[in-house]
Amino acid sequence: MCIFASNVKHLYNVIMEQSIKERIASLRGLLSENNFSAFIIPSTDPHLSEYVASHWKSREWISGFSGSAGTVVVTLEKAGLWTDSRYFLQAADQLEGSGITLFKDGLPETPSIIEWLTSEMAVGSTLGIDGKMFSVSDVEEMKNVLSKKNIAVETSLDPFESIWIDRPLMPQDPAFIYETQYSGVSCLDKIAQIRQKMEKVDVESLLISNLDEIAWALNLRGRDVKCNPFVVSYLLITDKKTIYFIAPEKLTADVSEYLSTQQVEVRGYDEINSALNELTASSLLINPARTNYDVFSAVNPSCKIVRGSSPIALLKAVRNEAEIAGIHAAMIRDGVAMVKFLRWLEMAVPTGHETELTIDEKLHEFRAAQDLYMGESFDTIAGYKEHGAIVHYSATPESCSVLKPEGFLLLDSGAQYLDGTTDITRTIALGSLTEEEKIDYTLVLKGHIAIATCKFPYGTRGAQIDVLARHALWQRGMNYLHGTGHGVGHFLSVHEGPQSIRLNEVPVLLVPGMVTSNEPGVYKGGRHGIRIENLTLVCKDVETEFGEFYRFETLTLCPICTKGIIKSLLSDTEINWLNYYHQVVFERLSPTLNAEEIAWLREKTLAI
Known part of the structure; x- marks a missing residue:
């Protein structure tokens, strides 16, 4: 402590x-x-x-x-x-x-x-x-x-x-326009796509409560939620109108003019219940798992409620070309920040002055220096030794550990850039490791590589491939209780559905354009925690007589620590994947680094 x-x-x-x-x-x-x-x-x-x-x-x-x-x-x-x-x-x-x-x-x-x-x-x-x-x-x-x-x-x-006497006020920061150069598709075109989906299920109106879906549909962002660029609001789309419910003080002149050009009518945030009570549409689509009961209870009794998933979820989950180009660019800048940080960390730990909190501040400093940076995508998890076993550990001045040149540091962090959202975990050997730590680290790496290299046919769901990440751990009587992969938004939420890779069944197919994390781990209370996470993009692979097959393209660009690897536990295929990944990391990041940083990165990406 x-x-x-x-x-x-x-x-x-x-x-x-x-x-x-x-x-x-x-x-x-x-x-x-x-x-x-x-x-x-x-x-x-x-x-x-x-x-x-x-x-x-x-x-x-x-x-x-x-x-x-x-x-x-x-x-x-x-x-x-x-x-x-x-x-x-x-x-x-x-x-x-x-x-x-x-x-x-x-x-x-x-x-x-x-x-x-x-x-x-x-x-x-x-x-x-x-x-x-x-x-x-x-x-x-x-x-x-x-x-x-x-x-x-x-x-x-x-x-x-x-x-709650001193309860904080509701968020009051203004909304801002998310330019089409980053979103790839205009608000008008997105609303048209949504209406086409509504027509297919024969509904006249759609209520959207999810803040990320509203942000995506309107190409608006905000600062109402820490680490999430959302605006507290509701959206009602009918076959003829688009009505946005937002506190008036959150609308700047530019945003008001923009919404007008996108044919979006504006009403007060508190007017949602009365608007639903007055709704004259014959049918209203809501997602009963994502709509609050109070709003639902306000719907006009004459309006037929149709229960189902929002069509926006899948539209949003599949990246367009502009978004894919943006996330690739964001990954390079985030990788550069990570390399600068990891090099600094290696030199700083032996001084004995760094803690779980101070390194978070330093990482923020390196990311904030990157173009298009808009903030962290979640609170950094920096868990040293036994703190790494706390899956969502949050260091405080009272709990933070001083880092020493021994054992593992688990570092899970990410950033919001205008052109993409990042989420990366590295487990870093700060010095000498026990045999147990090395075995556990290598087994987690095997699971990570199994997902990164897998190919799967059209119709595959995340639950069908989750076992690949756990197989090596299971053979040693180990497991982890969180999912292996979650969707990630585009300058939106770092945790996004509907796709996922996890043990429990989620009936959503993995299709090209989806961004998903790959993050197996293992956690031993009082000892250590290990997790290795990259973001991946589902891509087309080959088409055979058995149909279309897909693969994952690894998006994240940052060296994976090799100090904890027991090479004899890896297959030739696994070694080749790691060496190729490190070659790509070096080739894509080195052009934007200085000579000292290039030398450091070359050493960290040498073939094993």
Whole structure:
């Protein structure tokens, strides 16, 4: 830990214990006033986003747990937090002394939230939720299950309007235009594509709540959510109109004029419910998993609701030529920043002055110097030694470790550029390694290469190839609990669907133009964590008598640390892939580096 970290952490825990318990007591008082027996607080916002503006970080405020995923349940006597394996260690630490029990989601022995509530709530009691924070699907399932226990669900209360005294304001930064030179397709043309998809499923109108889908459709970006260039808003597309619901103060004169030229009508953000209540279209397409229950409940009863996926999801997931060219250019600049950083890191660690936090600041400095840089795409994860085993570790002044010339540093980071979004993980040997560390590192690398080199026929889904990344680990009795790959947006969200590579089935085909991460890993609590991540592009490979086959083109350009590799555990094919990848990295990055940096990169990309 950093200097004085243990004392500071103790003081922090005492303060937070008092504060969190007081906040929960305030919530319980409000529940009693409304005759509620329990209340559920998720991590999302009215747009069901993964990352949310400070105004909606109610779960973090009530619990002190700062991870991006988790749900708190408070009854009149008990409280619990459900979160997944990425945050088990972090949650246990941050909940200490709060009176909130950690429920490790995904483990066989862990009850679901509804299972737990049915055992805790009396027959005839009422569960409270804020309907704006839950999807239609979630609320309907909740009501269906709890009604069998004669437990009611009330969706109208937002307790944080009254108990969160210093609650941050809703985001107020202005929107800005995303130029067609980066998006590749104009807003008018995108709306036309969307309407064609609507016509195919025979619907007259479409409600879009997802902030990334709205940003993509309108070619608008903003600064409402940290690391995500979104504008808090709603979009309603009918066969004749496009209506954008946004707070008026977020519209500059340029954006207002632009929306007018794109035939987009503007109304206030708070007018969405009244507009849906007045909707005269005969049918409305919504995604019940991505639309909040409060908005859904406002739809005019005479309008037929059609449930289905938004057509924007797949349109957005398949990159056009301009976007593909942009991401290639962004990868070169990001690779240059990473090379400059890794070279600096190698010289800086032996001084004994660098921590998990200071290296994050240095990495930011190198990226910010690149053209078209717009910020980080997520908070950097810099986990040294045992901290690397915390999948979404977030270093703090109290927890940060001083880096030493030994063991592994897991560094997961990314940037937003106007022409693309990056996400890269490197596990870096800072010095001597144990045999266990070397074996684990090599097995993870084998899994990474297995995905990078695989070819697959049309009709393949991510779940069908996920095993390739895990096979070498499974043979040694090891595994990881997160997905192997997620979609990545184009100057949008770093986590984007609908495509993915993971064990559980997602019925979305991998098709050319999709960008997906490739990031197997292994994590051993108290020892080390290892992950190697590149972004990939699905491309056409060959067409045979058996149909079309696809492959992954690796997009990320950055040397993979070779110090931890046990060469005898790699096949000739795996060695050849690594050597070729490093040759490409050197050829594409060296023209924009100085002589010292070129010499360093040449050494790091030598064939093994």
